[in-house]
Amino acid sequence: MMCTEGEAGRGSGAPKTADPAFSAMLEDSAEDLYENAPCGYVSTLMDGTIAKINTTLLNWLGRERADLVGRRHFGDLLTVGGRIYYDTHIAPMLAMHGQANGLALDLRCADGTTLPVLVSSVVRSGSDGTAQLIRTTIFDARERRAYERELLRARRAAEAERERAYKLAATLQRSLLPSELPVVPGMQVAAYYHPASLDEVGGDFYDLFPLGAGRWGFFLGDISGKGAAAAALTSLTRYTLRATAVHDPDPLAVLTHLNAVLYREFDSRTPRFCTVVYGTVRPDRGGATVGLAAGGHPPPVLIRATGATELIETPGGMLVGALSDAVFTGRELRLEPGDTLLLYTDGLTESRTRGRNRFSEEQLSALVASFGPVTAPELVTALTGMLTGFEGVDDDTALLALGVPAVGAREPGEPHCSRPDSE
Template structure:
């Protein structure tokens, strides 16, 4: 934005004049993302709209700072502005910082009161910006919020603004991956005309790229959760497609944990973008909402912000875990249009009892503005297990051509001998493998179980993302001492 303020003496985090070599490296990073002067993009427009809505401000923007200009990749609430000069400029000052720049009242701030945005027709009285910082420390631009009246924001608000800047960087990284994929594909097509052997090598390269991209959308390892065993499995329908299934387990602090599993509608780069936004939003919302239904509400709002997403909705089960008195965990699960989870335990006669966990009223996430979500709380006691899965499992075909279905999965689980998480995953993988045509879609599995007795040794959590192209024997387990 226009009008560069001078740094206050006490602002130790503000770099007054960037060294030439630092600015040169920053500009090289900007050019690496190849984003300047590109057409509007729904992912970035969504962030600007989300910022305006989240902070209740009239104007919000996503900017990239060029050598001599501030270029708007997205702007909400201000028409007809594509770029402005860099000097003087608020954005140009914001990228010199390691943290967010917040000016509660521009007219009383010596660094901003003479800024044209403050003295001009727009009459900006409040300004805040978070720098978009790459993994190697280069500041590409900012996410900005502006208001025409003074205001204060909390530390949590500044953290949210920084989180939005991180979302922008994620979108830029995904876009950069897509550009690289497109360029590589064009090179492959030319090579295919020259030699069949080169085409075969290119096909292998596509598979490796898709597998690598897929792994970026999944947690590299399950975390160790004291007193709980975890196991997971992921298998794509095609090694050359990026699927839309996702799962994660993470700490909420204070002995609380969260887990989720779901399925984005569709496949490919667009589904991958939605998957990235979905995983990030669930993780971020879980830090601010104790109720899992409120976490799904936040995800529903995020997915609906951009109408161009069309049918890019998802199904999702989100849950929280807290150690329960006497052993085991208190589990609260919220459903958003997802197949039921299965709570598995030994009955009084020793046979396996399987109960579906699906609160009434859980609707698809991202399909309707006023979607309703429901939750249920239950006790995952010692000796109990919980299995979550995506519809690639229930839609697998039996030898007679009919789908396995939820009833078929439940019936299969009743024949198991243990609700142990690792065995549940291994047995379910064997079920899929033994079917004539395998799964009909991507399959994600996540199992949780509480051992009857505490583990004698605490082992590290391992996670294996299994695919048809690179099968790996065994499921991922995390057996932890309570």
């Protein structure tokens, strides 16, 4: 089927060139392009006197051409603040560079309202090079200004919400950590906790508490996940560990019971498990006896009074809460005067040094060995300072150190306990 040229033009969306009215619109004159442009134009003398202004800008301002041309200065169209800004910023910029682009100002309309605009100006010189005229293009910025205000409002709301999240996370985190470590007669103890994020509750935890008859229980661990779910699991884990230890302080029995409790809470869609080291310590005249059991947790580091270090391995210990019949391993060790035992979460050994390398367990042992004989507070302080110098600490980090004072050392006073950085 054949179609005529006119029909083809209509079907393809081509302009109706045969329409005289439409053809006339395409024949734009320079005057029409100036007067009815989609932006405002104003030309001023170098002293600011308005020499020419287009109809678009007059309509925006609600003013008459005869009232402005040759009678008013450009500054008379500005708000007080805009006039000050023009005199102190735009005018010097034009004098130095001959142009100023995209500057935000407010114009005063005849009805008393203000019109937010974006202004670009350029200086025009005569044949002798003398500056004679300033040509200014003005764009209506009402929609842009409204958008910016909405953006600012949204940003402030987001900052306020983030601040509330910080406070909530800090409050909840404090409830999951001891407010301070107790004084253990005959021992020195210290702890530190650093959250990886200020607006999300971490899963690292620790505690030290009396069991009676001169024995003390302690634990340090890491819950899978973060946020509210991790906080709930941390609370359950801490409560279970303390309650079980009072009934039967044997480390293997404590972890076995904790595994049963967490496994009952297991959800395949949201796995709930943890790694943990639980132990008991009984100080005596010659030092302290420590019993340990571990479930999938990094090995503690023992620093002897000689400065020698040893990783206290408990091979075979499984994650706590992942399997109904998980197996845990334990061991007993002796702390002599001057010895210190360090427990830590993997936030320490997975931190990145300045060279972007991970800080391994072997590196930790070597670093601690370089300290020489060290007390529990000194050790935690040194490791805390080291962490602040790392390039990245991506995970929460908890430290717990227990030591026996060296022979001749003063009786330990208050324990050292550094709470979350968010405080």
